[in-house]
Amino acid sequence: MHFSQTICGLFLYAAIRTRPAHTIVRHHCRNINTILQRRFSTSNNMSSAKGSKVYVTRRVPPSGITLLKDAGCDLIEWAQDEAVPKHELLKGVVGVHGIYCLLSDKIDKAVLDAAGPQLKVVSTLSVGYDHVDVEECHRRNIMVGYTPGILTTATAELAVTLLLATSRNVQSAINAVRNGEWGTWKPLWLCGAGLDDSTVGIVGMGRIGSRIAEMLKPFGVSQFLYTSSRGPRETIVPAKHVDFPTLLKESDFVIISCSLTPETKEMFNASAFSQMKKTAILVNISRGTIVNQEDLIEALQNGTIRAAGLDVTTPEPLPLDSPLLKLKNCTVFPHIGSATEKTREMMSELTARNIIAALDSKPMPSQLKK
Structure with a gap:
């Protein structure tokens, strides 16, 4: 029976x-x-993700898409490499339960309104989340996911790459070879600044800043200085906590790895550049608007600082007529901090797992708390 x-x-x-x-x-x-x-x-743990609609704003690494499909989600995808136009985004999110977005997608009140009251989760393929109206999401009880930790090593690698490319005039050297400028060996040609016995200042000694210090230590850096919104902290590599003016004054290399906040927006401006050494090199792998770009251009043109290496700019992509692209003492990368195959796959998976967990009313692996 x-x-x-x-x-x-x-x-x-x-x-x-x-x-x-x-x-x-x-x-x-x-x-x-x-x-x-x-x-x-x-x-039987029937998944509420099954049958839920999820809008994906870009062509993304397939591992995350596979996870969403295996969970039974119905996907609506803007399966292109270029950003989805705002009007298409507003149409695409109507009636969805989850949004899988990128840092170039502005998830604001208009998008949340268009999606509707059934929207349960927004998950971004990034560690930064200034493109999402987090406060409005929380007000509507919409969970927000992001991807911290995964991209730490890849971004730190890129910071070191950018620092070396800028300080050792790598872009000018490549152009010289391609343009036929490579003649006989010249003792003073394309000489740059070395890391040995230098002082490196890191603005924002979080996960990425700490990893950068670890990677730079074997190059013979004599001293690391850092600022942190949380104050002094234990560091893997010996480093000294200082105030911002002291870091600017004493550093040979200044690396920006802090988050974008109202306090850090345009903190690197004409006043900050005037406090730096004329031989100093600035590296930004965080967010473009932490730097006042017009002031930076002037500082590079006038020799207020020696050079700059940027993986982030304002806007992105940078217009081809930007003065930054005409300066020999400025190296610009197209925001590729996390661009390793492994890292991007892991980011895609975490973004998907955040969505699935939220739809299943379970704790998200990486959630922005209220």
Whole structure:
């Protein structure tokens, strides 16, 4: 006999002793079967992600897409490399339960309104989240996911690459070879600044800043200075916590790895550049708007600082007529800090897992808390 039939029989026996059978048979069997169905449905962990609509704003590494499909999500994809136009984004998100976005997608009140009240989660393929109106999401009880930790090593590698490319005039050297400027060996040609016995200042000694220091230490750096919104902290590589003016004044290399906040926006401006050494090199792998770009251009043109290496700019992409692209003492990368195959696949998977967990009403692996 089936388990549900046995339970139903017990209920019937108890009920018949107190009430006429014709009034209770259908009622109790219907109720007990409903209870059992709910119980077994819960125990089987039926995923609420199944059948949920998720909008994906770009062509992304396939591992994340596979996870979403395996979870039973119905995907609506802007399967192109270029950013989805705002009007297409507003149309695409209508009625969705989750949004899988990138840092170049502005998820603002207009997008949240277009999506509708059933929207449960926004998850971004990035560690930065200034493109998402987090406060508005939280006000609507929409969970927000991001991808911290995964891209730490890749971004630190890129910071070191950019620093070396800028300080050792790598771009000018490559151009010299391609343009036929490579003649006889010249003792003073294309000489740059070395890291040996230098002082490196890191603005923002978080996960990425700490990893950068670890990678630079073997190059013979004599001293690391750092600023941090959290104050002094234990560091893997010996480093000295100083205030911002001291870091600017004493550093040969200044690396920006802090988050973009109202306090850090345009903190590198004409005043900051005037406090740096004329031989100093600036490296930015964080966000473009932490630097006042017009002031930077002037500082590079006037020799206020020696050079700059940028993986982030304002805007992105940088217009071809930007003065930064005409300066020999400025090296610009197209925001490729996390661009290793392994890192991007892991970021895609985490973005998807954040969405699936939220749709299943489970804790997200990486959630921005209120």
